[in-house]
Amino acid sequence: MAQITGAEIFVEALKREGVKTIFALPGGVVLKIFDVLHQQKDVEVILTRHEQAAGHMAEGYAKATGKPGVCLITSGPGMTNVITALADAYMDSVPMVCFSGQVPTALIGNDAFQEADNIGLSRPCTKYNFLVKDVNDLAQTIKEAFYIASTGRPGPVLVDIPKDISMDKADFKYPDSVSIRGYNPTYEGSKWKIKQAADAIMKSRRPILYIGGGVQLSGASKEVRELAEMTQIPVDATLMALGAFPGNHPLSLGMLGMHGTYVANMAMHYSDLVIAVGARFDDRVTGKVSEFCPNAKIIHIDIDPTSIRKNIHVDIPIVGDCKCVLQELNNVLRATVNGDQKELRKPWWDQLNEWKTAHPLKYEQDPNQLIKPQYLIDRVYQLTKDRDPVVSTDVGQHQMWAAQYFHLANPNTWLTSGGLGTMGFGFPAALGAQAAYRDRLVLCIAGDGSIQMNTQELATAVVSKLPVKVFVINNRFHGMVRQWQxxxxxxxxxxxxxxxxxxxxxxxEAYGAAGLRISTPGEVDDGIKEALAIDKPVFIDVPTYQFENCYPMIPAGGCNHEMILEDPPELQKRITTGAKGKKESKDTILTA
Structure with missing residues (x-):
């Protein structure tokens, strides 16, 4: 076979990895690669308007499909722009491969035009990174990049390709497999530890199953459901695990954490056994660490050994892939469980039901006043749940309300920025998911503050025919900031x-998309239906009540059982008379 250029090797490698879509923005040092991409039809190139958005689209694609998302950006500012998306993917363990262009190898370190230290910049926010110095190493490097990104605890990998490497020629030999010394993720858990976990589960009277994003990443939803139903253990889900266990399942207590449900947080605090699966005990879940689950024994299942005992002491650590470990755990329990597990723990379920009844999620929508954000999200859920939509969010109050009121039934249907909390994530992530599933309903719940960080991608949505429906919760505030203030x-x-x-x-409309406005509660259902019927991208502007707060809420540094459930009396008084330092009614009408 004749030698081919590095750019051709790049494209052939993508095909071997099964890549169907790449999110990209060109620049001088990657023009050879773009030229080769332009001349083939197997890999779709979606031209984004900003490199950060290209990264978020790759994240959305990865979260929706479970396969690595891929983006291609140029050197210098192209690289600095994508850093936010890399950091976001790193925090949320998203499998992603980012290819960056670099100045020619002879100019690296000379402050050449649009040169940046891509390796140094990305080192803190990638699982691994590569600088390709020889075209003969390019194919092997790409193979390793996809392998590292998608195995073990997934994460973003950067491959930095100097301009001359894309133009040099070499034989194309793509390896069938990868073996990297020192990188051997553990998938099978210790059978002895799994037996210990099974014994602890059988002895517990107040257990809670605490699932995290690792359940989504390992494809362990089926195993989690089997464990919960077999043992009749209630399920708490983190923000990143929503959809991994059906939100409307009788065993589901909803989301836990800072804005989790009352019953989910109380169950965690008063449990005697916490079974943590693919979760990392982050501060939004634990609250005050010294008082976290004071009477519970803790089982922790995670593929990343560095996550175990990082934040919380664990009694039974099990290093391994969630799916593999749960399969073995379920096998052990299946031979052990006898009788009605729910009856065995009836006092615990009585307590859980009492908490559910005493403090459910609630809101009041007056038909004659401004739209409450919860009402809008609840109605979007009710009118779309039969279509099993993919739901993406930005970051803020609307994100928490969506987590509370959108009861997702299936895994890989929830796209949100958890660890980094990146405003501007939601819209491009939704576009990435829509690019993966052209015929599927994809929704984006956004705030008027966060949506403005990437509105330029309306052009991408229109040109690439990605009919995402964006509901903008428009309260004229950075809502979560305002709530804390x-x-x-x-x-x-x-x-x-x-x-x-x-x-x-x-x-x-200026971008060629559709624009709608829903102004009153009475218009909500018809407005949602109208948006869903439009076969192109739609922005739905929804002016909402400005001073609605998101509850329950655990104050920073507080304990899980110490939740604020409603506006304190002094706050209720203040928000009826003061806004922007002026006297205004809480029913002030927002106008465009």
């Missing part, structure tokens, strides 16, 4: 009030 800063809205936002309807 109301609760902890005496209502001083320091830089949180957005006194100028665009007309989102006109903005969408």
């Amino acid at each position: 109301d609760l902890f800063y005496e209502g001083r809205y320091a830089s949180s009030y957005l006194d100028q936002t665009p007309d989102f309807v006109k903005l969408a």
Whole structure:
């Protein structure tokens, strides 16, 4: 076979990895690669308008499909722009391969035009990174990049390709497998530890199954459901695990953590056994570490040994892939379980049901007042649940309300930024999922603050025919910031009030998308149905009540059982008379 260029090797390697879509933005040092991509039809190139968005689209693609997302960006500012997406993917363990262009090898270190230290910049926020120095190593490097990104605890991998490497020629030999010294993820858990875990489960009277994003990543939803149903153990899900266990299942207690349900947090605090699967005990879940689950023994199953005992002491650590470990655990339990497990733990279930009844998620929607965000999200859920949509969110109050009121039934249907909390994530991530599933309903729940960080991708949505439906919760505030200022800063809205936002309807139309506005509670259902019927991208602007707060809420540094459930009396009084330092009614009508 004749030798081919590095750019051709790049494209052939993508094909061997089964890559169907790549999110990309060109620049001088990657033009050879783009030229080769332009001349083939097996890999779709979606041109983004910003490199950060290209990274988030790759994340959305990966979260929706379970396969590595791929993006291609240029050197210098192209690399610095994608750093946020890499950091986001690293925090949430998203399998992703980012290819960056670099100045020619002879110029590296000379401050050449659009040169940046891509390896140094990405080292803190990637699972691994490569600088290709010889075209003969390119194919092997790409194979290793996909292997590292998708095995063990997944994460983003960077491959930095200098301009001359893309133009040099070499024989194309793509390896069938990869073996990397020092990198051997453990998939099978210790049988002895699994037996210990099974014994602890059988002895417990107040157990809780605490599932994290690792359940999604390992494809362990079936095994989690089998474990929960066999043992009749209630399930708490983290923000990243939503959908991994059906949200409307009788055993589901909903999301736990800072804005989790009352019953989910109380169950965690008063349990005698916590079975943590693919979760990392982050601060949004544990609250005050010294008082976290004071009477519970803890089992922790995770493929990443560095996550175990990192934040919380664990009694039974099991290093291994969630799916593999749960399969073995279920086998052991299946031979052990006898009788009605729910009857065995009836006092525990009585307590759980009492908590559910006493403090359910709730809101009140007056038909004559502004739309409550919870009402909108609840109605979007009710009108779309039969279509099993993929739901993406930005970051803020709307994200928490979506987590509370969208009861996802299946894994890989929830796209959100958890660890990094990246505003601007939601819309491009939704586009990435839509690129993967052209005929599927993809929704984006966004705030008027966060959506403005990547609205330029409306052009990408229109040109690439990605009919995502974006519901903009428009309260003219950075809502979560405003909520904290109301609760902890005496209502001083320091830089949180957005006194100028665009007309989102006109903005969408300017890009060739559709724009709608839903202004009153009575228009909500018809507006949602109208948006769903439009076969192109839609921005739905929804002016909402400005001072609605998201509860329950565990204050930073608080304990899981110490939740704020509603606005304190002094806050209720203040928000009816003060906004922006002026006297305004809480029913102030928002206009575009």
